[in-house]
Amino acid sequence: MAKQFNPQDYQVIIRKTVEDGEALFEARVAELPDVTVYGSTQAKAYRDALAIIGALHDSARESRTAFPAPASALAQAEFSGRVTVRLARSDHARAAHCAEREGVSLNSLIAVALARHVATSEAEASAQAREDEDAILLRGMTVYTASDVLTPVRNYTITGARGRH
Numbered sequence: 001m002a003k004q005f006n007p008q009d010y011q012v013i014i015r016k017t018v019e020d021g022e023a024l025f026e027a028r029v030a031e032l033p034d035v036t037v038y039g040s041t042q043a044k045a046y047r048d049a050l051a052i053i054g055a056l057h058d059s060a061r062e063s064r065t066a067f068p069a070p071a072s073a074l075a076q077a078e079f080s081g082r083v084t085v086r087l088a089r090s091d092h093a094r095a096a097h098c099a100e101r102e103g104v105s106l107n108s109l110i111a112v113a114l115a116r117h118v119a120t121s122e123a124e125a126s127a128q129a130r131e132d133e134d135a136i137l138l139r140g141m142t143v144y145t146a147s148d149v150l151t152p153v154r155n156y157t158i159t160g161a162r163g164r165h
Contacts, residue, residue, distance in 0.1 A: 007053035009070035013119040014042050028123060029053060031068040085110065
């Protein structure tokens with residue numbers, strides 16, 4: 001029996017941003033680099049990202065097209081989650097003092113810093129891809145906008161710019 005689809009298996013990266021002078025939370029889906037959702041809270045951005053993942057999956061299933069697997073499934077198979085990092089002694093000391101000031105472990109400080117860097121790098125790569133391609137047009141698929149009530153839209157262009165549809 002196949003495992004039931006769960007949008008929560010996908011990696012959703014949320015960061016605070018300012019768009020048009022308004023503080024918002026931006027949610028991106030690592031496995032779906034053209035999906036960007038904005039919300040007034042982290043929870044809303046996350047819920048809307050999960051709704052988009054589910055809607056895109058349903059649409060792909062209905063049209064019998066492939067849908068990207070969650071990175072978590074690949075990560076569990078290929079990576080242990082452990083890595084050894086060598087630092088200059090001065091950087092090690094500075095990081096340890098920073099972690100102590102923030103009340104977190106050195107491991108947590110490094111893990112969060114690395115996750116932020118990777119998310120920023122992926123976002124920049126995705127933005128560059130959007131500039132190169134202008135926009136991705138999903139023809140013939142039903143895609144849903146992120147709102148409290150999901151609304152089907154045909155030939156929806158997904159872009160990284162807020163408000164562009």
